[in-house]
């Protein structure tokens with residue numbers, strides 16, 4: 160039997176995934192060496208990212224051909240806004256930042272680029288393209304969460320973040336999206352399959368860049 164879409168897609172980004180696991184931001188979460196300033200940068204930018212991501216998921220929901228998938232993506236919109244916002248508010252309070260201070264911190268270049276890319280891909284592409292674009296966010300975090308859980312973190316703040324993505328509940332969410340992806344890939348034309356691969360690969364690159372931007376405390380150069 161031919162390989163499933165998920166295996167073909169993952170093969171394209173396995174190198175990027177390894178580079179994420181080896182990135183000093185990610186290794187710093189488990190060995191405790193990640194500075195709080197870098198984690199704070201990440202969490203603030205992630206708040207901005209999640210608001211855009213929720214809209215990208217709403218784009219997937221709007222394009223879904225069946226009600227079960229419309230409901231699934233619509234539920235994930237709620238999760239991205241509510242559950243993660245709660246995690247962020249808790250983490251930011253512990254990092255000494257209030258909601259007003261956070262709102263005053265602008266979107267930085269990589270966040271802007273990734274968010275804009277997702278919104279464009281989900282607004283202008285087919286359903287299959289849209290799902291391929293949002294998939295790395297779900298899938299890479301599930302894999303990174305599992306990876307980090309095996310090591311654990313000496314820093315309770317980092318461990319809380321790890322627990323969110325390594326949990327069974329979250330892993331089941333990702334499996335449901337992968338099931339949709341497999342079906343879309345199996346029915347895609349050659350041209351549409353190439354677009355799915357490209358969207359998936361580009362978003363995976365942005366996932367690496369997102370960690371890297373936080374590590375560099377990225378800001379606008381001008």
Ligand SMILES: Cc1ncc(C[n+]2csc(CCO)c2C)c(N)n1
Pocket residue numbers: 205208209212235238239243295296297298300366369
């Ligand atoms: C840059 C970045 N990429 C992925 C995630 C993880 N994530 C965000 S929303 C969502 C699905 C619905 O909850 C998942 C898995 C993140 N937080 N930040």
